[in-house]
Amino acid sequence: MAHLFISTGEVSGDLQGALLVKALYRLAADRNIPLRISALGGDRMAAAGATVLFNTGGIGSVGLLEALPLVKTTIALQLKARRYLQRHPPDLVVLIDYIGGNMAMGGFIRKHFAVPMVYYIAPQEWVWSHSLKTTRQIVALSDRLIAIFPEEAKYYRQHGANVVWVGHPLLDRIAAAPSREAARQALGIGPEELAIALLPLSRKQEIRSLLPLILGAATNIAKVYPHARFWLPLSLQQYRPSIEAALQHYPIRVTLADDSLLVLAAADLAIAKSGTVNLETALLNVPQVVIYRVNPISLWLYRIFLNFNLDFVSPPNLLAGKAIVPELLQENATVQTITATALGLLANPEQQAAMKAEYRAMRRAMGTPGVVERAATEILDLLTHH
Template structure:
C-alpha cells in the first residue's frame, strides 16, 4: 500500500500548477464498508471527470478501495467487529490507524471528508475533524444504524452537528435524521447499482457447474472473525440437519476473507457437509442459490435484490448480549431487508433463537412451502421499490462534489 508519509506528489506543490486539484478523504471499515467505498470512489471519479475536476482520494479502507484508485492510509477491512466484548482485540490497531489518520489530516487538510458507516471509529474521527478542521465539509454516507438501535442521544446529536450533509440509503433513515435537524438527502442504496451486473440464476449456475435440478444452498457465515466463532457452528449444524433431510442438497460458501479459509474448510469436514468453498465468485453463488442462510449484514440486501429467499442469524458473546440488555439497547430489526420496510419480511433468528433446530426449520419452510416462498418473493418486490433507482453512486458522488 502507498505510504502517505512519503507521498508521490506533494499536494502543496501540485496546487501551484493545478488549481482544479481537489482531495477527498474517505474513512470506512470492514469488508462491507470497503465494498461501498469502492463503489463510491468509482462514482466520484466519473463525476469529477464530468465536472473537470482533478480528484485525489486518500482513504482508510481495504483492497477494493485501493483497486478503485484510492491512496490508502491504512487497511481497516479486517479489524471490524460487532459487539462490545468482541471489539476488544481490535481497539489497539483501530486507535493506531485513527492516530495516523488524524496526524495526516492535520498536516494535509483535505477539501472534503466522507465517512462511511463504521460507527465507533468514524464518530471519533468526525468529531476530531469538526473541532480541528471546521472549514472542511464533512459528509456521512451510509450512516451508522444508530437510528435503529443506539440508545445514546449524545452520539446521535454529534452526528447531526458534525455533518454538513448526510446521504441516506434507507427511507426510515432519512425521516429519522431530518426529524433530528440534519441536512439529509435520500440517494438510495448503492447495492442497487452493484446488483445490476449480477448474473441471472441460469448464468450463475452455468459458471459454477450446477445442474438446473440441483438444490443449492448458500452459507454465509462470516465477514468478521467473531462471526466464525458465534455463527458458524449453529449454521453448519443446521446445514447438516438439512442435508440429512434432503440428501441431494449441496452447499456453496463464498469466502469473504482468505484468512478464514482453513477454519471453514476444517468445519466443512467436521460437519460432513457436501459443500464447496468458493473464492471470487460471491455474486455467482448468491444468484445460483435456492436459499441462503446468512449472517446479518449487507449480503442480506444482495440476496433480496437477487430474489433469493434467506434465513438471517445473528449472535454475539453472552457477555455482550447481557451488557446490551443492561444498557437497554433495543432493535426493531437486524437485517437490512426488514429495516427497509420496517417489518419482518425475512426470518431473523437472534441470539438464543439462533439454534440449529430453528435455523433448519425456517430454511426447510422456505425451501418446501411454496406459499411461504412466494410471499417472501412478493415482499422482496415491495422492498426493492423503496431502494431507489439505479445510479445511486452517481447521485451520491454529485451531491458530494457539489460541496466542493
C-alpha cells in the same frame, strides 16, 4: 489536485466505499476535476483506485465484549491516519457508517480542518438510537448527510441535519449481477439441482460464533437433500485457512467462492448472518434464513445501558417494518432451529412466494438505480462550491 479523504471500517463499508470511489473518479474526470482519494478502508477500495492508508477490513465487530480485543488496533490506525492528514490536509471528508471510529475521526477533523464533511450511510440511530447525544454528534459532524433509507432521511432531517436521500447503493451493485440462468451455468448447477448459499461471516468473531451453526445445519439439510450443493462466499481472503480448517469437521462438501453475487444469483436458498448480505439476497430474489449471536453478556449490557430492544435486526425486516424473513437470534440460533426453518422453507413454495412478494415491495422502498452516482454528485458539488 483536490484531496478527498474517506473513512470507513468493516467489509460492508469497504464495499460501499469502493462503489463510491469508482463513481467519484468517473464524475470528476467528466468535470475535469483533478482528484485523489485517500482512505481508511479495505481491498475493494484499493482496487477501485483509492490510496488505502490502513486496511480496516479485519477490525469490525458486533458486541461490546467482542470489540475489546480490537480497541488497541483501532486506536493505532486512527492515530496514524491523523498524522497522515496533518501532513496531507484534505479538501473534503466522507464518513461511511462505522460509528465508533468515525465519531472520533470526525471530531478530530472538525477540530483541525475547516473543510466540508459528508456522512454517507449514517449510523442507524434511526433504528436503535442509543441517545440523542449520539444523534446530535452525527448531525454536528455532517455538512451534508446522504441517506440511503427513507426513514433514515426523515429521522436525521427532524434532528436538524442537511439531508439528501439518494436510495440504497446495493441497487447499483445488484445491477451487475448475472441472471439466475447464467449464474447456475457458470457454477455448473443443473436445472433440478438444489443450490444453497452459506453466508456466515464478514467478521473474525463470526468464525467461532456462527460458522459452526451454519455448517451443522447444512450437514442436516444434506441428509434430507443428498444431492444439495453448498457454496460459501469469502468476504475476506484472510479467513480462508480458518474456514477450510473448520470444514474438515463436517461430512459435506462446501465450495468456497470469491463472488458472492454469482453464488446468490444461482441459489435456491441462503442461510445468512444478519447484515448487508440480507439485502443482496432479497434483491436477488432468494429465500433466506437469517441468524445472529453475540456474547450474552454483550447483549445484556446493550439492553441495560443502551436500551437495546429491537423487534428485528436484519435490514429487510427493518426496512419493511415487519418480519418478511425469519430471524433466529441468540438462543434461538441453534443447529436444530436453523435446520428446521430452512427445511420448512424449502418444502413450502407458498412461503417462498410470499417472501419474494415482500422482497418486491421492499425493493420499491429502496429507490431507483443510479444511487452511487447521485451520492458522488452531491459530494463533488460540495467540493467545488466550498
